Amino acid sequence: MAGFIFRRILWAIPTLIVVSFISFVIIQLPPGDYVTAYAAQLRHSGDYISLEQEALLRAQMGLNDPMIVQYWRWITNIVLYGNFGHSLEWNAPVSSLIWDRLGLTLAISTLSMLFTWAIAIPVGVYAATRQYSVLDYVFTIFGFLGKGVPDFLLALILMWMAFAWLNMDVGGLLSPRYQNAPWTIDKVINLLSHLWIPVVVLATGGAAGLLRVMRANMLDELGKPYVETAYAQGLSERQVVWGYPVRVALNPFISTVGWALPALFSGDVITAVVLNLPTTGPLLLQALKMQDMYLAGSFILILSVFTVIGTLISDILLAWSDPRIRYS
Amino acid sequence: MKTTTIQPMPPERLLELDNVHVHFTMREGLVKAVNGVSYHVNRGEVLGIVGESGSGKSVTARSIMKLLARNAIEAEGRIRFRPKPESEIDISALSRQSREMRALRGGSIGMIFQEPMTALSPVHSIGTQIMRTVMLHRGVGKQAARQRAIELLERVQLPKPAEMVDRYPHQLSGGMRQRAMIALALSCDPSLLIADEPTTALDVTTEAQILELLKSLQEEMGMAIIFITHNFGVVADIADRVAVMYLGRVVETGSVDDIFYRPGHPYTRALLQSIPKLGQAPMRRLRTIPGMVPDPFNIPEGCVFNPRCAHAVLGTCNVEAPSVVSFPGEQSVRCHFAGQLPEEVQ
Amino acid sequence: MAVDPIGIPVKSSREEELYTAKPWTLIWWRFRQHKLAVASLIFLVLTCLSALFADFISPYTPGSIDRLNTFAPPRAIRVIHDGQLRMPFIYALARTRDADTARVTYEEDTSRPIAVHLLVRGERYRLLGLFETDLHLFGVDDPRQRINLLGTDALGRDMFTRLLYGGRITLSAGLIGVAFSFILGLALGAISGYYGGWLDVGIQRLMEFIRSVPTIPLWMGLAAALPIVWDPLFVYVLITIILSLIGWTHLARVVRGRFFSLKTEDYVLAARLSGASEYRIVTKHMLPAMTSYIIAAMTLAVPEMILGETALSFLGLGLRPPVVSWGVLLQDAQNLRSISLAPWLLSPGVAVVLVVLAFNFLGDGLRDAADPYGR
């Protein structure tokens, strides 16, 4: 097992390198570079720097070096000093901008994932063991709807319904009056009353997909001979279903946790924009729109790294739960 | 053969099936897989059930365990089981998931399946699977159950049982898996073991090992066995009595010697002659049964075997379903002309 | 020579028909049984047709602004006036301004029915880009009144018209994106599955890598790198390529899996042992067995592309006005105020949901029917 984990971690390293390289390429993609953008910003505020000054700046910052050298400088700065570069838009180091937002993103994503699982697994198992029952059809419809409705649309509709019927303003994570208030019970309640929409939105989309996967896996497993063996041992239906096929049906499920994470991050970006949440999404969007590329690239890098780590964790979980993988 | 009054079972009887019917509802229509099967098993005896695919032998066995698929209809018939001399249970009156039925499964009736590869859970160790059964039926603790599991693995002659108990099925060979499966089925000393084609998926030397093991276990533990197979050689090797099935009916039952040396039904005779036997004087051609097993939607009128039967008499066999003719010594044949067919040289 | 009689009774002609039915006939018979999939197919065909002929079907053009008709509510076509049945008509809309809030409100004037006519003359356009005409499928004659089946937006543009034009862009982006990813997926999946070994491992790694990157942020990053000044049509093509760069992995997996399982089929070996060339084996034995699966997988990939385009455009990173797509249209519905003022602005969202669901149902039906020989 230790060997497996070690090998798997070794595996993640090339992936991380490629991910970081792609993030850097994205930073470099827009025409012009940091200095061009800087000059434009200065011009905007009435200042002016000459072409010579621009060239000097470029030379100082090493922007004339080959791309791979620039990449190396960028990534070593990040790895060694935690220095992600400078955000033009905010005129602040990137690292000072991202961490608290990342924390919120992670919190919402994790919460949504737990929610997703809490819905998808029992419902999927139920739908499979009671195939073609009324509830199975209801869940199937729910599954299809969840797949068909884009996250942002669901967020819009929920927000609108909360506004129209409950007369709640659920945008943002806190009502304005709590924005700068110290943490109190009221503030937590206020936070929770805002948090449910993003969690529900993200969980619905995810659960709809996973529920169908779980149902299909379970149907596959329920038809296998070992289930009959378990029944022939005199176990009750509940003992059989939860003790045997669910264990096996969860495996493909576990192996896709890693993919659920990037999906949630993706969903979070859009949902957060609609709901105006102080997570990474709106900041990333704004950075991209303003071509504030160090900020945007750092976000993409960090989100991708989280995803790689998520995949890693799910692989290890899978090996832990399935002896066939553990021993091969 | 239909009994309206319920006769008490003779004292040596362990299990009795009377006129069991099982149908399946399919998209294409109703499949009558089992049509009035009656057989019995005495304590400590081995009943062999032979038939080609589609003869309903497995379905009948599953109806004893109440493990039929959800689209099955147990249309008719009675299944009585007497694990202890004083307690007779009417299985056909129990519901699939009732407490009594669950106590029988794995407790008084053990079952072995054809595919040792897939019949064990891939994500649980052999020991865990046995322990669950032991703990369920015996109500013992984990430690005792584990001890029992090791003991069982030793009894089925698995090498190093103390290590095997923590192995997973994919780490074992086919023969070892089937041994583990037998250990699982015997974990609570059942009085009846149903073995559904337990050696079909195995190689011939492994098959011999498993047959010898089952014979010695049967001698040692004294349980009765229903041994289902399509291989006449295996039946001759292990069975005390034999029931031959064709298209959801028992066409002939009798002692193993009766069936092999004095077969009464044309189907039994024809099947026995179509298998090449080892060391037999070479013959140019095998005897065959013309045609093929009809599909379950087009079951022939009258005697179900009549379109393929060499002795069929038009006007009788294709019109009227034959009843059972009994002979001395427990042999009984479902044929209009039982006992009147010409003697055949084997 | 004596051959054992096999004794097949002569079957009815219905069975003979089943036994001699071509593979695609069998697939069609099976597909037909999925009522929902058939309904989805019909719905999608109609949707595509109306997107294709958007300029003819819609009464106006997507850019025609009417300042006096902003946020007009949807208008129902009626047939009963004063308790009497008559030709289809709409009621005239009276525009008033609320004295207190200064907000414009609209009210139907139930005394003024305005007839809806078929084939009326209106704004000029080029039908299918081929010939110029001013004929529209339906409209009203009264120059001061408009027929807005789905209401109007903040500039008084007809939502129904814009929805149809937007469908053209969104649907074609989905289909073209799938076509791109189909080419990539088929090529890489086939190489991976057919040759195996090193190439397979490499391509597998690449696919795993792409799957482990969060899609939307990556899409956003790539889309944001496209300069605003570029021609909208060019941006449109690039966006579809960006979408397909990530979408091809699923198709490649399907193709690879099929190739792997087919390679081990005995009938492929039988053909090889008969002396069949590689070309014959691939074209006669492997591809026909895969086509139906690939079609099903492609159908299931279309909604992903549509959702991707919608999301990107919605965020302002994909297609930009004046291009009209469903994602672009939804930009107008971003804030609560406009939705509560004019809920019909969400109608492109409804269209997205319906189309995505229909593609999913259709794909599921196709996937079930894809293997008519399943044992």
Added chain:
Amino acid sequence: MSQIMNSSEQPLAGNVLADDALISVSGLRKYFPVTRGWMQRKVGEVRAVDDITFDIKRGETFGLVGESGSGKSTVARLILRAYSLTGGSVHFRKADGNVVDLSRLGDREMRPIRREMQMIFQDPYSSLNPRMTLLELVGEPMVIHGVGSQGEIRDRVAELLSLVGLRPEYVLRYPHAFSGGQRQRIGIARALALNPSFIAADEAVSALDVSVAAQNINLMQDLQEKFGLTYLFITHDLGMVEHISDRIGVMYVGRLVEVGDTAEIFNKPLHPYTEALLSAVPQPDPRRRSSGKRVVLKGEIADPANPPSGCYFHPRCRYATDLCRTDTPQLRPVAGRSVRCHYAEELDLTGVGA
């Protein structure tokens, strides 16, 4: 590697192919590499077929028996060149009388020879392309080799179908219209399409019910008589192989342990594994129920990726000595047969003679 190539490269007889032989297999080897990781690093090899030597005479049925994993199917596929060989040679006498070494032919040179050798498969379901009609299926070999016009192919397919006992009217049906036994006959018709001289039947009746298997075996024997076919008949069913084969080879873990006349081997085996195999077969004869008499083998079949030292059979052999543990016996002629056992002459083994 070179050392392996040499051990028994020379055919048993002095000339390459005995006059009455159709095929001569000599020193046949197939090792499959075992790879691990994404570097496809080779960590070992499975000796699926190891040093197989035998002849098949013209017009005879040669049976190859063995348990699963013994490599018997691989031998057939190697003779037909479905795989490339790791070593050894396969000499084949063509219809024009010339002898070729198939192991030296490229795929292109192999193609014309494929007309003369065909295969019948075990699984009647996966061996027929479900998307082709019987006309396309049975006629495919003719299309591939450019034999005959469309009309001629049609006539020939109809003729072949009636030859195997199927109605010629069925040419436009697809395989899903037929049962397992009938599908197997379609496979036989396809194999016969180009009048081959040699047919390898890989477990051709194992998947069928007893009564259907008997029908198809009779058919195969009739066709052999009629067309002078030579069969390589691969099966694990010893009763069937005794019935159909003139001579047999017994395989254990990729190696031949005994080759010879069927009746002689069944009467008095010379290799302990053959003895154990024969005694393991359950007889449909309750009086011969062998309580105690039966040789029940201990343990499991050896793993071809990690075979035991010396004689592969020694861990399960009741006659094994230290010599068997250290020295690998060679296949050598004993009493008109070939046997791979150090003690073939000394042992007195029991067969199944009546």
